[in-house]
Amino acid sequence: MNNSLIEVHQLSKTYKVADKEPGFKGTVQHFFNRKMQEVPAVKNVNFSINKGEMVGFLGANGAGKTTILKMLCGLIYPTSGYVLVGGHSPQRRQEDFLKKITLVMGQKQQLIWDLPPMDSLQVNAAIYGVQEKEAKKRINDLAEMLEIGEELTRPVRKLSLGQRMKAELLASLIHNPSVLFLDEPTLGLDINAQSRVRSFLAEYNRKTGATVLLTSHYMADITALCPRVLCIHKGELFYDGGLESLTNKLSPKREVTFELKSKSKPEDFLGYGVLQQHSNNVVTLLIPKNELTSMVSKLLTNFDILDLEINDPPIDEVIGKLFNSGSLE
Amino acid sequence: MKVAGLSKRIIRSLLSTQYANMLEYRVEIALWALSGVLPFIMLTLWSNNDAGSVFGFSQLDLSRYFLSAFLVRQFSVVWVVFSFEEDALLGKLSPYLLQPLHPLWRYVSSHLAEQLTRLPFAVIIAAIFFLFNPESFWIPSIGKFCLAWLATLLSFSISFLLQSLIAAFCFWSEKASAFERLLFVPYLFLSGLLAPLDSFPPSVLKLAAWTPFPYLINFPAKILSDLNVNLLGGFISQIIWILILLPLVIISWKAGVRHYTAMGA
Numbered sequence: 001m002n003n004s005l006i007e008v009h010q011l012s013k014t015y016k017v018a019d020k021e022p023g024f025k026g027t028v029q030h031f032f033n034r035k036m037q038e039v040p041a042v043k044n045v046n047f048s049i050n051k052g053e054m055v056g057f058l059g060a061n062g063a064g065k066t067t068i069l070k071m072l073c074g075l076i077y078p079t080s081g082y083v084l085v086g087g088h089s090p091q092r093r094q095e096d097f098l099k100k101i102t103l104v105m106g107q108k109q110q111l112i113w114d115l116p117p118m119d120s121l122q123v124n125a126a127i128y129g130v131q132e133k134e135a136k137k138r139i140n141d142l143a144e145m146l147e148i149g150e151e152l153t154r155p156v157r158k159l160s161l162g163q164r165m166k167a168e169l170l171a172s173l174i175h176n177p178s179v180l181f182l183d184e185p186t187l188g189l190d191i192n193a194q195s196r197v198r199s200f201l202a203e204y205n206r207k208t209g210a211t212v213l214l215t216s217h218y219m220a221d222i223t224a225l226c227p228r229v230l231c232i233h234k235g236e237l238f239y240d241g242g243l244e245s246l247t248n249k250l251s252p253k254r255e256v257t258f259e260l261k262s263k264s265k266p267e268d269f270l271g272y273g274v275l276q277q278h279s280n281n282v283v284t285l286l287i288p289k290n291e292l293t294s295m296v297s298k299l300l301t302n303f304d305i306l307d308l309e310i311n312d313p314p315i316d317e318v319i320g321k322l323f324n325s326g327s328l329e
Numbered sequence: 330m331k332v333a334g335l336s337k338r339i340i341r342s343l344l345s346t347q348y349a350n351m352l353e354y355r356v357e358i359a360l361w362a363l364s365g366v367l368p369f370i371m372l373t374l375w376s377n378n379d380a381g382s383v384f385g386f387s388q389l390d391l392s393r394y395f396l397s398a399f400l401v402r403q404f405s406v407v408w409v410v411f412s413f414e415e416d417a418l419l420g421k422l423s424p425y426l427l428q429p430l431h432p433l434w435r436y437v438s439s440h441l442a443e444q445l446t447r448l449p450f451a452v453i454i455a456a457i458f459f460l461f462n463p464e465s466f467w468i469p470s471i472g473k474f475c476l477a478w479l480a481t482l483l484s485f486s487i488s489f490l491l492q493s494l495i496a497a498f499c500f501w502s503e504k505a506s507a508f509e510r511l512l513f514v515p516y517l518f519l520s521g522l523l524a525p526l527d528s529f530p531p532s533v534l535k536l537a538a539w540t541p542f543p544y545l546i547n548f549p550a551k552i553l554s555d556l557n558v559n560l561l562g563g564f565i566s567q568i569i570w571i572l573i574l575l576p577l578v579i580i581s582w583k584a585g586v587r588h589y590t591a592m593g594a
Contacts, residue, residue, distance in 0.1 A: 015590065075423055075591045091587075095429040103427055110424035112346065114353040119346045126342040127430045172424075 004048035005179065005211050006072065010081035013042040013067050013235075041067045043235040044081065049213065051178075054205055056226030056243070057215040060323040064235040065215040066183055072213065073103045073181045085179060099128055102177040106187035109156070109168055116153045117167035121174055128175035135174060142170045146200050162193030169200065180204075182214040186221055198224045219319055231322065250318045253286040255311045256296060261304040272299060334430050343435065347442035355446060362450035365402050368395040369458070371523050384527045390556060392465040394525050396458055397550035401481050402522065403451045404444050405545060407488040409436045410509045413496040418503060423591050433493055433582075440489065469553055476560065480549035483567040487541050490574035497578065500585030515540065521547025525556075541570040 017039050020030040029035075042064045049055055057065040070076045072083055074090030074097070083090055088097035111120045118139075125135035143149055146166040151159055159167065165185070173180075182201070186194040202225055205212055216222055222229060222243065229246055231239035239246060256273070260281045269275055272295055273285035287295045292310070299305065330336065351358065372395035376388060386394065413436065416422040425432035459466045469477065491512070498505035517523055519533075519542035526534060526547045537543050544567045551558040 070423075070591050073427055075426060076589060077587050093426070098427060098429045101427070103424065105420070105423070108420045108423065110421070112350055115346065115350055119349060123342045123346050124428070126336070126339045127428050129336075129429075 003050045005051040005053075005086055006047075006049040006213070007084040008045055008047050008068075008072070008081070009083075011042055011045040011068065011071060011078050011083060012040065012080045013064075013071060013076070014038050014040045014079045041235050042071070042078075045232070045235075045237045047230055047237060047240050049211060051211055052205070052209045053228060054202075054212040054214070054226050056222035056229045057213065057232065058222065058229050058319060058322070059215075059232040063232045063323075065232055067235075068232070069103070069181050069183050069213065069215060073101055074098075075103070099175055100177055101179045101181065102172040102175070103181045104169060104172045104183065104185050106165070106184035109164065111156045111164070111167055111171055113156050116155055117159075117171065118152045120156075120171050121152070124171050124174050130175055138174055138176065139170065142173055145203055146170060147196060162189050162196075165189060165193065165197060166200075169197065173204065176208065178208070178210050180210055180212045180214075182212065182216075184216055185214070186216060186218055194218065194220065201225055233323070246322075247312065247318055248289065250322055251312070252290075253288050254292055255284060256287050256292075256299075256308065257282065257284045257311070258299065258303075258308040259306045261306055264303070268303075335434060339430065339434075340438075343438035344442055347435075347439045348445055351439070351442045351446040358443060358446045359450045361406075362403060362447050362454065365399060365406070366454070367522060368398040368402070371395060375524065380528070384525070386525060386527065386556075389465060390554070391525075392462055393467060393554035394550055394556060396455060396465065397477070397553040398522055398546050399458075400451060400455065400553065401477075401484065401546050401549045403447050404481050405485040405488055405549075407440060407485065407492045409433075409440065409489060410492040410496040410499075410506050412436060412439070413493075414499050414504070414506050417499040417589075420591065422589075426586070426589070433578075436493075437489065440485070444485075467555065469555055473552060473555060477549050477553035480544075480552050480563065480567065483564070483571065484545045484549050487567060487570045487574065488545060490571065490578050491541065493578045494574060494581055497581040497585040500588045516542055516545070519543060520545045521550060525551070538566075541574075544570065 015038070016036045018030065019035045019037050020026055045064075045068060057068070059065045067076070071078050072085060072090060074093050077091050085097065086100055088094060088100075090097060090101075111117050121139055122135070125132070130138065139152070143152060146169060148163065148166045148170065151163045152167065152170075156164060156167065169185070180201075185201070186197050189197065198221060201212060201214075204210060205225075212225070214221065214226060227242060227244075229239070229241070229243045230237060231246070253274070255276070257277075260283065263281060264278075264283070266275055266278045269278075269283060269285060273287035273291075275283070276286055277284035285295075296308070296310070300308070331339075372392055375391055375395075379388070413422070416425070422432060425435060492509060495505055495508045495512075498508060519526070519537045519540055521543060526537060526543050529537065544563060548558065548563040548567070552560070552563075
């Protein structure tokens with residue numbers, strides 16, 4: 001049985017962009033003879049997402065993540081292919097569909113700048129047909145989860161970025177959507193605010209069973225929230241699977257650092273792994289994950305080791321390599 | 330119950346929120362109200378050379394007409410294309426498009442809220458006008474006042490639809506407001522803001538009658554100032570223009586949304 005809530009089939013989007021040469025001549029040419037170029041932003045993307053899943057979208061700037069998100073929520077039309085979200089074609093923007101979804105954009109706001117968030121919340125509650133009593137309850141519950149209170153009655157312009165983001169999330173979730181499209185929800189927030197937003201999203205998913213599709217530049221968002229990731233490069237999807245297996249594929253080695261009681265020579269470690277560092281009795285080796293247990297026990301047997309540490313290479317570094325190469329090879 | 334996507338509660342909350350928002354800009358709105366004194370400048374020009382008598386307007390008719398033109402303009406002024414353009418360019422439109430309410434209703438509510446905020450300033454300016462021109466003072470009958478109010482409301486609707494049609498070009502062009510500026514000159518001359526249309530040669534009048542402009546200021550202002558006007562013809566023309574513009578706005582909006590790239594968002 002097909003359990004998918006979101007189905008994406010052969011999805012493509014091509015933008016027409018005007019090219020302009022610099023300088024006066026270029027400006028005149030641009031005015032009289034505008035050259036349009038077709039830029040493919042998304043190319044034949046296929047995936048499906050089950051109800052309740054939290055999925056992270058990974059890719060460099062301009063990879064096509066936000067374009068896909070915009071097509072999934074019905075904001076823009078695909079050039080070809082189709083999307084189904086809960087059985088709806090998002091581009092039709094039927095009321096039933098719009099009441100099920102929400103789109104949160106980290107740097108865009110829907111709150112009225114000069115009024116307290118509470119005013120915008122009341123408008124949203126009315127638009128989504130949430131009864132006043134129920135709206136009050138939802139605002140209280142969400143405010144508690146987001147740790148926001150008196151800020152809701154202060155003008156938006158007086159709030160900090162973190163407080164504004166929390167209020168934005170509240171405004172986006174007042175209708176209890178079951179599908180959340182989040183585009184950089186923690187962008188620009190400090191560490192504490194990022195962490196609060198992350199735990200809120202995890203809690204919201206746990207409590208409501210909502211499906212979450214998230215793009216973020218902060219790997220911490222993805223590692224904390226998304227067991228599954230979709231990797232996109234130049235509009236093409238090249239990985240769809242678990243985050244852990246992605247990091248295993250990208251970095252099949254572990255970093256083993258140990259301190260020796262006595263001095264040693266670099267050649268002593270031939271056959272144990274790739275020597276990364278050798279100084280002052282401290283040695284670092286890169287060892288394939290599948291040989292890790294046997295190699296570490298050999299090292300412990302053959303050398304007098306005072307301390308030993310095993311680390312994954314930093315995930316940001318690993319993903320950075322991925323963004324640059326755009327493939328798993 | 331919902332009509333055109335609106336329920337009583339949506340109307341109430343949109344209007345009260347937008348009114349609260351507009352009150353934050355009351356000084357700006359007072360200045361906008363003050364900047365609408367063009368009809369009074371025109372009154373001075375027309376009065377100095379007694380030109381009104383050429384087309385059968387007494388001095389009293391002229392001063393009442395221009396005050397009415399000022400009031401009609403205050404409550405029919407539309408700026409949706411500028412707000413819409415800014416929202417489309419900055420990506421603010423995107424969340425509105427994803428809500429189960431047509432985004433244009435938000436702009437309608439902010440215009441109505443702005444009109445309510447303008448009301449006291451318009452009354453003060455009218456009072457000052459009467460203070461300096463006590464002979465022009467008049468109180469229209471309830472019937473005429475209601476008809477003038479209705480004509481102003483229809484005038485606002487025509488202007489709003491016309492600008493919404495232009496605003497829909499924002500889906501294709503980043504600078505749709507430039508089209509609005511193209512309409513400004515014919516609006517200025519043919520709406521009756523600079524002079525009552527009776528002052529125009531018959532050939533221009535004939536041509537103007539085929540445009541929506543005379544029904545935006547001239548028609549409601551003449552009702553309010555108790556001047557001779559073809560009520561039935563005026564109202565029918567206003568309704569016809571609404572019936573022409575409304576489907577055009579709906580069609581262009583639907584086509585525009587397909588073209589929307591959600592730039593800036």
